[in-house]
Amino acid sequence: MNTNQQTAQKQHSACGCSAHISNDKVFDVRDIPCSVKHGQILDRWRNLKAGDYFILMNDHDPIPLRYQFEAEFAGAFTWEHLQKGPDVYQVKIARVK
Numbered sequence: 001m002n003t004n005q006q007t008a009q010k011q012h013s014a015c016g017c018s019a020h021i022s023n024d025k026v027f028d029v030r031d032i033p034c035s036v037k038h039g040q041i042l043d044r045w046r047n048l049k050a051g052d053y054f055i056l057m058n059d060h061d062p063i064p065l066r067y068q069f070e071a072e073f074a075g076a077f078t079w080e081h082l083q084k085g086p087d088v089y090q091v092k093i094a095r096v097k
Contacts (some may be wrong), residue, residue: 066091
């Protein structure tokens with residue numbers, strides 16, 4: 001990595017935009033069958049430590065999933081849209097406790 005790349009990485013390390021997020025944080029569920037998708041997302045969240053997060057990548061706005069999080073984990077997560085369609089939606093889901 002050259003000096004310019006290192007500088008850019010430092011500047012954007014906390015911005016949360018999808019261009020600067022490591023691949024291990026992205027959970028792309030677009031090809032996962034609907035019958036198991038929510039379960040896998042919830043498992044991924046349950047395995048997070050407090051303060052950690054993942055980026056959910058989906059082909060639609062995951063509004064029903066947010067309602068499920070609010071019902072089951074109220075106060076224990078944050079939900080931040082990073083990209084809102086039209087073809088790809090990215091949501092940063094963090095565990096706060």
